Amino acid sequence: MDKPKVVLGVSGGIAAYKACELLRRLTESGHDVRVVPTASALHFVGAATWSALSGHPVSTEVWDDVHEVPHVRIGQQADLVVVAPATADMLAKAAHGLADDLLTNTLLTARCPVVFAPAMHTEMWEHPATQENVATLRRRGAVVIEPAVGRLTGVDTGKGRLPEPAEIFEVCRRVLARGATEPDLKGRHVVVSAGGTREPLDPVRFLGNRSSGKQGYALARTAAARGARVTLLAANTGLPDPAGVDVVQVGTAVQLREAVLKASADADAVVMAAAVADFRPATYAAGKIKKKDGQDPEPIVMVRNPDILAEISTDRARPGQVIVGFAAETDDVMANGRKKLARKGCDLLVVNEVGERKTFGSEENEAVVLGADGSETPVPHGPKEALAEIVWDLVARRLG
């Protein structure tokens, strides 16, 4: 089988060096990559590097190898075009259909999915001109990854940093896997919670659970690749931020509730994949609890935590908002799942069995998605991202 053909467009930003790692990841995972830099990009990383790493000739202009008509052929033959980093200038040119070099010509002739990974100073990113160009590109179906927050070119920090190449690669992989289908969550805002809450007893101890956050992160990544704006509420995961996803860190169930209520105000869908503690210690000891000679430990008195899933399901922030819960059960899995769906009032409930080596921390999952309409969608054992895709299929159908 032919290798999937990827065009890696590189425009003239300081983060161009990071595209070398993206290129390596793409070629090493079996893609045929043609690098099309802009003339400005070559100020940062030279043509020799792109050519040697990709195994293809590199040019910035339409005037080289004219007999092969590269300004048309490269775009037409591509299965995916990814522009990383995408400068403010490149986003403007792409949004307005300019075609004054090989990369902009390629963007006009490509009919495959297109991913832009913008990187620039915060002021440039926030400028209404750039924001309007991004909105235009998204409306036309391109996946524009939100820049990360962090250190920029000089000593300053803010939003505008290129996400890590490994994360851009993940987006490319998922977009390629979906083929030429329209990003069906484009224009949608989705909120995903991930990980497990920790309920502190004292400054060094907490009551927690085994949730790793991997299922929630898979949901966030797949939603971003399907064009959604994603807010990920991460509870104690320690996982790298997915590219193009706004990540909000939370610790306890009470903090998660606040973050969910805030983020879901304008959300089209909320997926509660985090394992939220039902109870928390009634008191918090300001100093470390000490053992006392000859005395039994004090019992821990617990109080109920808020039921976030039930609250947002009963009191929807927007009409038509789709709410998805997760139920991790150890016994009587399906019967308990049905009862939980009715009790919580959500639209979909992903029910899975948990145990020593099942679900928590694993790369794989197996579940049944129950619908409030009585539907049951079994998801066979497989990667967590496969389950995530099915959840979004069901959500997208409900969003119409």
Ligand SMILES: Cc1cc2nc3c(=O)[nH]c(=O)nc-3n(C[C@H](O)[C@H](O)[C@H](O)COP(=O)(O)O)c2cc1C
């Ligand atoms: C040191 C340096 C760093 C730059 N970094 C960025 C950047 O990160 N993002 C950006 O949009 N422009 C950046 N620019 C400005 C672009 O290089 C400039 O807008 C150029 O015209 C872009 O051309 P291109 O879009 O054809 O690659 C930088 C310029 C210099 C000199």
